[in-house]
Amino acid sequence: MSESLAILNCSQVVTLAGPGRPRVGPEMRDIGIVAPGAMLVRDGLIGNVGTTAEIEERIDADTTVVDAGGRVLLPGFVDAHTHPIFAGTRVDEFEERSKGASYQEIAARGGGIQSTVNRTRAASVDGLVETCRRYTEWFLRGGTTTIEAKSGYGLSLEDELKILRAIKRLDDETALRYVPTFLGAHSVPPEYRARRGEYISLIIDEMLPQIARQKLAEYCDVFCEQRVFTTDESWKILSAARCHGLGLRMHADQLSLSGGAKLAAELGTITADHLEHTDADGIDALKKARVQPVLLPGSVYALGSSRYPAAREMIDAGLAVVLATDFNPGSSPTPSMAMILSLAATHMKMTPAEGITAVTINAAYSLNRGDQLGSLEPGKVADFVIHDCDDYRELAYFFGIEHAWRVYCGGTNATDLHG
Ligand code: NIG
Numbered sequence: 001m002s003e004s005l006a007i008l009n010c011s012q013v014v015t016l017a018g019p020g021r022p023r024v025g026p027e028m029r030d031i032g033i034v035a036p037g038a039m040l041v042r043d044g045l046i047g048n049v050g051t052t053a054e055i056e057e058r059i060d061a062d063t064t065v066v067d068a069g070g071r072v073l074l075p076g077f078v079d080a081h082t083h084p085i086f087a088g089t090r091v092d093e094f095e096e097r098s099k100g101a102s103y104q105e106i107a108a109r110g111g112g113i114q115s116t117v118n119r120t121r122a123a124s125v126d127g128l129v130e131t132c133r134r135y136t137e138w139f140l141r142g143g144t145t146t147i148e149a150k151s152g153y154g155l156s157l158e159d160e161l162k163i164l165r166a167i168k169r170l171d172d173e174t175a176l177r178y179v180p181t182f183l184g185a186h187s188v189p190p191e192y193r194a195r196r197g198e199y200i201s202l203i204i205d206e207m208l209p210q211i212a213r214q215k216l217a218e219y220c221d222v223f224c225e226q227r228v229f230t231t232d233e234s235w236k237i238l239s240a241a242r243c244h245g246l247g248l249r250m251h252a253d254q255l256s257l258s259g260g261a262k263l264a265a266e267l268g269t270i271t272a273d274h275l276e277h278t279d280a281d282g283i284d285a286l287k288k289a290r291v292q293p294v295l296l297p298g299s300v301y302a303l304g305s306s307r308y309p310a311a312r313e314m315i316d317a318g319l320a321v322v323l324a325t326d327f328n329p330g331s332s333p334t335p336s337m338a339m340i341l342s343l344a345a346t347h348m349k350m351t352p353a354e355g356i357t358a359v360t361i362n363a364a365y366s367l368n369r370g371d372q373l374g375s376l377e378p379g380k381v382a383d384f385v386i387h388d389c390d391d392y393r394e395l396a397y398f399f400g401i402e403h404a405w406r407v408y409c410g411g412t413n414a415t416d417l418h419g
């Protein structure tokens, strides 16, 4: 017998129903609101969306009924850029930055990413899984039901495999869905600084083949930046990853205009992420190559910068913009999509509706899951959230709080699963 669940009396059901592809230009403002509304779920999939009266007609004696009490119903957030597997924190460096030190200065003297690498190398896979369960709860409590999760704090074959195995375990053992990305090219570790070519060979000849063989990642990412990986090095690594069947993502133009967006366009990566320094030519190149920008205002905010990416220009150029947290211990220690929606509206002049599109359906497409996730349409996976407000715009407007009231993954209440 089929199991059904009805969510009744929503002030708004924000469906994101629309064409079966990422949304561009004015489509990003059309978020398919049914108000007031209700939804029926069958066997973990979305059944129907309609008025409460219409959904009530489809209810039988076995249907579990949830009264949303005039709250807002949305798809679960899809966070398409995170670095969630790390040991320790960087609170010491955070305090130094509060006194004026810069992120780059701290990195140059062996802190930054390297300090997290040292601690992550010393952790076991079990230890990492336990640490990261806490972050999993944070994501779920904020209404995020899927995250893309990057490795990148191991930087050796064994430690990168360990991180990717921790991601697999968290995906299997928790309600949050994880999409794994290999980011061995996050930094050149100190033991290879004088022979960086050998580290790139290690990535290409050893890490990528093993990761592909063990099916531990769907995507490969590179931190393409001055003094990190050059465009030539990034090209080599991403081209090799493509030969192993991995999808391509890229950290591009985050701290300087370093040719990242143009390289992403040349390679036809699925996403180009950050883009704080990308110019009009870069935007044009991304548009022609249909690369999705993944914009990360949390890292701009947390680094104390005011250089936000040119979201308006990107939307107006017709790019299918995505917003994500960039959750990591250094530049963006937040798992909160509500915070990202607030920053996007206040600093990037994205409307609340454009923000919602960017954290749901467009994000799902950027992870090759647009046919299953990111909207409340019949047949899709029932990952949805009831938010404690009566207008979806409050998600971006009231900031510094989490709005999620009940979080469902595959039709199951994940709010209860994690206490
Ligand atoms: O996306 N840019 C590179 N990686 C992260 C920062 C990682 C860290 O500081 O630990 C980012 O901002």
Ligand code: FE
Residues within 6 Å of the ligand: 081, 083, 251, 326
């Ligand atoms: Fe990042």
